[in-house]
Amino acid sequence: MCFQDITLAEQGFIWYLGHGGEPCPSYGASEIYGHQDERVDGVTEAGSLHQDTTPVTVVHSSGVFTHNVSWCRCLGSNSQHLQLLRAGLFPASSTRPSTAFTFEVLDHFLIDALECKTLSRSFFKKLTGLTNNAFPDTVPYLVSRLWHDLKNRKWFGFGHDTESGPGPGDLALFCPSCPQPGINMPLDWKQKWLVMKRFVVDGNFTTQHMNMRQPELDIFLSDGLGYMVAEGEYQAHLASATESREKSTCSNHRAVNAANTNRSNLRATGVGATACARHGYYSICNAIKHAAERIDDSLVIYDVGCQWSLHFAEHVNNYYGLTLPDNTEIVAVVGKFHLSAHKLACFPRYSLNFIVGAGQVDGEILETLWAPFNKISPTACSMSQAHHQEILDDHMWNSNWKKLVQIGDPNDGRNSAKINQDRIC
Numbered sequence: 201m202c203f204q205d206i207t208l209a210e211q212g213f214i215w216y217l218g219h220g221g222e223p224c225p226s227y228g229a230s231e232i233y234g235h236q237d238e239r240v241d242g243v244t245e246a247g248s249l250h251q252d253t254t255p256v257t258v259v260h261s262s263g264v265f266t267h268n269v270s271w272c273r274c275l276g277s278n279s280q281h282l283q284l285l286r287a288g289l290f291p292a293s294s295t296r297p298s299t300a301f302t303f304e305v306l307d308h309f310l311i312d313a314l315e316c317k318t319l320s321r322s323f324f325k326k327l328t329g330l331t332n333n334a335f336p337d338t339v340p341y342l343v344s345r346l347w348h349d350l351k352n353r354k355w356f357g358f359g360h361d362t363e364s365g366p367g368p369g370d371l372a373l374f375c376p377s378c379p380q381p382g383i384n385m386p387l388d389w390k391q392k393w394l395v396m397k398r399f400v401v402d403g404n405f406t407t408q409h410m411n412m413r414q415p416e417l418d419i420f421l422s423d424g425l426g427y428m429v430a431e432g433e434y435q436a437h438l439a440s441a442t443e444s445r446e447k448s449t450c451s452n453h454r455a456v457n458a459a460n461t462n463r464s465n466l467r468a469t470g471v472g473a474t475a476c477a478r479h480g481y482y483s484i485c486n487a488i489k490h491a492a493e494r495i496d497d498s499l500v501i502y503d504v505g506c507q508w509s510l511h512f513a514e515h516v517n518n519y520y521g522l523t524l525p526d527n528t529e530i531v532a533v534v535g536k537f538h539l540s541a542h543k544l545a546c547f548p549r550y551s552l553n554f555i556v557g558a559g560q561v562d563g564e565i566l567e568t569l570w571a572p573f574n575k576i577s578p579t580a581c582s583m584s585q586a587h588h589q590e591i592l593d594d595h596m597w598n599s600n601w602k603k604l605v606q607i608g609d610p611n612d613g614r615n616s617a618k619i620n621q622d623r624i625c
Contacts, residue, residue: 253268512530
């Protein structure tokens, strides 16, 4: 006696849509059950009870399966892809769908991609290994992109609003602890020296991106809506900017040299990011403009702040798309760890120890945020431009979200260590 794997479709199971699992009443009895003389114990010789079913490949967290799906044919019924969505299945196509993914498997992949840096192809290989079924070689990356984009819009309140979509930075989480007048501090505050926006700026030259062969085929889903700058504005800035290889007046810093490298096969030699200096939240591309009401002073901490600040105001005035709020004052400093590599003259001018209102920060928190990015960089390097931007946005959002739900939590690792130390003492 031996056992043989057999699918539900081979057993004659039909997935009826639109009527709670019951056949659509628009079909006649002969259409629903087939000819009576062909039935054998409720299963036709063809292995199906329905003359108008569609085989649909369903990808679930436990494997890849094929089901016979019967569509609702009632007058005014939804199209096929909407019927699948109502059944908890995300179609791979909006016209004649033949492949669908359960909401559960898409959520599993989203968590795996953010936490374990799992590739979509590796994730699907795991699923096919669970079922031992052959799976197409083409991996539908767009499905996971669409799924996360839809969930993102829903989380930020744009899921059901078709009239006004999200604007620049509307799909980004901002630090809840940084000063925001009218949100976490009164509008009529008067201690100007006490409130200052503090940002850390750094570049990651590991997060590179290769040139695309056919960039005209790329599709953006959330261009400029998250943390990354909009592609159109960025290209317009590059077109108007003048390439200059500046010689450092300080030490021979790697950040300056890496920015001046010329690599023709790369669309981008790295990524520059901004985060709040105290809490490590990634900031949107227009960080200084965000929640800037009545806060004029901005502390900008950069590894080569002594070089960056020399021509910053000149660049803002001369180049397209670079603007700052009125009365903005930029205070450029260098992080405490990197300051030791500078010349001695930089210490009294750019040290955080001597800046009024800087507080007790080291200015190096972005270095800790780059570690997860470096794990996805080899994979994201060859992605399409839009997908590459969305992957970076997703991981920035995930980093901010985990900080948001754990901020002030007495049970997180750092506070627990302090509590245990107090108990020992």
